[in-house]
Amino acid sequence: MLKRTPLFEAHRAAGARMVEFGGWEMPVQYSGIIEEHHAVRQGAGLFDISHMGRFMVRGPHAMAFLQHVVTCDVSAIPIGQSSYGLLCKPDGGIVDDIFIYHVPDEFLVVVNAANRDKDWAWLQEHARGFDVELEDRSERWAMLALQGPAAEALLVNAEDAETAELGNLPFHGVALTSMFGVNVLIARTGYTGEDGFELFFDAPHAEMLWTRLLALGAPGSVKPCGLGARDSLRFEPCLALYGHEISETINPYEARLGWVVKLDKGDFVGREALAAIKARGPARRLAGFEMVGRGIARSDYPVLALSGERVGHVTSGMPAPTLGKPLGIALVPTPLSAEGSEFDVLIREKPARARVIKMPFYKPRYKKA
Amino acid sequence: MSVIPADLRYSKSDEWVRVEGDEVVIGITDYAQEQLGDIVYVELPQVGATFAPGESFGVIESVKASSDLYAPVGGEVTAVNSALESDQQPINSDPYGAGWLIRMRPSGEEEELMDAAAYAAYLEGRAH
Secondary structure, eight states: OOBOOTTHHHHHHTTOEEEEETTEEEEEESSOHHHHHHHHHHSEEEEEOTTSEEEEEESTTHHHHHHHHBSSOGGGOOTTEEEEEEEEOTTSOEEEEEEEEEETTEEEEEEOGGGHHHHHHHHHHHTTTSOOEEEEOTTTEEEEEEESTTHHHHHHTSSSGGGGGGGGOOTTBEEEEEETTEEEEEESOOSSSBOEEEEEEEGGGHHHHHHHHHTSSSTTSEEEEOHHHHHHHHHTTTOOOBTTTBOTTSOTTTTTOGGGOOGGGOOOTTHHHHHHHHHHOOSEEEEEEEESSSSOOOTTOEEEOTTSOEEEEEEEEEEETTTTEEEEEEEEEGGGGSTTOEEEEEETTEEEEEEEEOSOSSOOBOOOO | OOOOOTTOEEOTTSEEEEEETTEEEEEEOHHHHHHHOSEEEEEOOOTTOEEOTTOEEEEEEESSOEEEEEOSEEEEEEEEOGGGGTOOHHHHHOTTTTTOOEEEEEEEEEOOOBOHHHHHHHHHHHTO
């Protein structure tokens, strides 16, 4: 039986096409992926991301524990801020990519839906010896993302005085506010490459907030968006997706996420292996490419060197809606990852030429102070 | 609810077949275009190519996925809808009209094809 978010009925009523995703029955699209994609790039789109996992970490050793299990420097996240981080295995493979929010007295850790059980077990296992309390708040809280250049102006006009302060919320900042009479933890985070906000609140308010947020601004200003647009929006700015660009068999240096690994912060799970990988340099790396030949590269298609030898695979690929051409990301031997390198992607048994280009394909438009 | 014209026949892989004289016109069904979503690319065969029933004659790509097109009948391609090379939108907006894919001169062999009622029941069965 697939799990459903508190908004399942609302999605169906809005005409969403539902699909299985990571054990959840989720909307893949409402009006159409391309239309929803453009809505977020040009205005605002609302996503139900209640399927993601939300864990609270508190107690005297909360920070020390997180320092031990994640690769980023948790001591550098002040209260009211958040950070992207990685959970790594002792061999450096990525268990999951996460977001850590530092709120008063505790940390909120947001993990991928498909990895929720695995991550929960991983955190429990590594919590031994730390005076720390973990709480899985995934079912108790719902989570929405309002993303796009119009998101701030729309939210400032939401019914509630406190939301007027949102304009001052910094990039990756997190604050407790109230909106439509409900307590909401709001963060200037998201995964679309646009300015935007993520909202956490008690699950029983989900339908009310979904409806009220969709009604902000002139009719049609906020479009409901599904997983299809979420994927195409994260793909253009080359934001990693678990199971594609990152996995337990891919390390952060291969995934070009070395900036998330703070080797100088002290010991943590995977540090030794990661230091060794960094010192010798990764043998393979993610490379963004454009198609020179005809066709669309898709996830898992083989990558062939020009000699014909199979040397890697496509991690994500699609026609990029904002850029108007088929693009892809592939895991290839490091020398092939240099800009201008060429290789073939095997598209339905036929090699099609691809050329490595600069990543990200689309420069994120975050609102930074 | 998907549109299923009564005068066509349908394959299990969601192609439709319309008999016109001694030729057939082939496209994908309204259900298929709905499932695919926005179609962004289509690869069709050359005129003169021959296919056995069930053989892949082309590819259709949406933002999310790539799908093979299967010949519901065997035969030789006599025309392709080349307008779709530059604009695939008709496949989404008019799958039984301007969104047609190819014309074939059938060889007589064909897949097991369904009439509209059987195809409707087949789709209903897939929804559960």
